[in-house]
Amino acid sequence: MKNRKLLQTTIAGSLPKPSWLAPPGQLWAPWLLEGKRLEEGKRDAVRLAVRDQEHAGIDIVCDGEQTRRHFVTGYLEHLDGIDFEHLVTMRIRRRYDAKVPQVVGRVTRPRPVHSDDLRLLRAETDHPIKFTLPGPMTIVDTLQNAYYKDRPQLAMAFAKILNREARELEKLGADVIQFDEPAFNVYMDEVRTWGIDALETAAEGLKCKSAVHICYGYGIKANNDWKKTLGARWRQYEETFPVIAKSGIDQVSLECHHSHVPMELIGLLKGKDVLVGAIDVASQKIETPAEVASTIRKALKYVPAERLYPCTNCGMVPLPREIALGKMRALAAGAAIVRGELAKRRAR
Ligand code: ZN
Numbered sequence: 001m002k003n004r005k006l007l008q009t010t011i012a013g014s015l016p017k018p019s020w021l022a023p024p025g026q027l028w029a030p031w032l033l034e035g036k037r038l039e040e041g042k043r044d045a046v047r048l049a050v051r052d053q054e055h056a057g058i059d060i061v062c063d064g065e066q067t068r069r070h071f072v073t074g075y076l077e078h079l080d081g082i083d084f085e086h087l088v089t090m091r092i093r094r095r096y097d098a099k100v101p102q103v104v105g106r107v108t109r110p111r112p113v114h115s116d117d118l119r120l121l122r123a124e125t126d127h128p129i130k131f132t133l134p135g136p137m138t139i140v141d142t143l144q145n146a147y148y149k150d151r152p153q154l155a156m157a158f159a160k161i162l163n164r165e166a167r168e169l170e171k172l173g174a175d176v177i178q179f180d181e182p183a184f185n186v187y188m189d190e191v192r193t194w195g196i197d198a199l200e201t202a203a204e205g206l207k208c209k210s211a212v213h214i215c216y217g218y219g220i221k222a223n224n225d226w227k228k229t230l231g232a233r234w235r236q237y238e239e240t241f242p243v244i245a246k247s248g249i250d251q252v253s254l255e256c257h258h259s260h261v262p263m264e265l266i267g268l269l270k271g272k273d274v275l276v277g278a279i280d281v282a283s284q285k286i287e288t289p290a291e292v293a294s295t296i297r298k299a300l301k302y303v304p305a306e307r308l309y310p311c312t313n314c315g316m317v318p319l320p321r322e323i324a325l326g327k328m329r330a331l332a333a334g335a336a337i338v339r340g341e342l343a344k345r346r347a348r
Helices: 035-056 115-124 136-140 151-171 188-203 221-228 236-245 263-269 289-299 321-347
Strands: 080-092 096-108 130-134 176-180 209-214 251-254 273-279 308-312
Touching: 035 115, 035 321, 096 151, 115 130, 115 151, 130 136, 130 151, 136 151, 136 188, 151 176, 151 188, 176 188, 176 251, 188 236, 209 236, 209 273, 236 251, 236 263, 263 273, 263 289, 273 289, 273 321, 289 308, 289 321, 308 321
Parallel strands: 130 176, 176 209, 209 251, 251 273, 273 308
Antiparallel strands: 080 096
């Protein structure tokens, strides 16, 4: 492991879809293709997402979530026990109203959801690969519960389903399995009482790396308005990181660049790999490599280089494709600058 490349870059997960597959610039965008053409279109979009990451210089590659309409419901629509016909309006992450499906019976997974996606991703790249799944707490916060006793019980039902999925993805060659838990930044008490248990159940027994992504959301208006209410210093992580530090989760993906998160909070994640958000997904301005390098240098005060993975703050699905590509290039170039500095320093 001594000669392992330091500061390997990765992205939080999603990338914008080609405009022939889904209308750009929106969440829950509808598919523009149907049937066999849709299946073929999704596979082609994955290939493009992989090529874009490789050409940009990203080290640990994802499928850009090209086969799902949304990072949560894109998984749920493959499960039984959930009614997608009668959507109800619900406030999610205490922030914005969304039309969400309802749990109307025991949730089960009739068949593996992402096995074919993982096989395709594995076949398309020689890079290490990361696969993203929604975390149990965030799932529970994205649907109406009309069947289970309470949110913890429902979260545990999803956690067991996710664990089976994750174990299959690992067998098929995933190097990292990441659970997306933006809800961890909203329900801090519940993270302690049941959120972390559900997350650990989802990741139980994995021999590949497990990761959790905790963020302040996509760069959409509701999130940007919410961020304005959080004050000058965002201390949500201060409550969740010590809980995660004690857990079996290997990696934490978090928001840094342009956020109001005090950098020293990363120090609470001792012993964990830290995926440092060095790219702001709420802005269409492409960062310079120097800006990325500066964020990485600041993070290096609190996390050793061996454990630091430069990353994006969140998914980039709502951004224009060329901006997302530019941001990935900047991320890789910024990491290369600091990697060079470290190599020089270590050669001395
Ligand atoms: Zn995110």
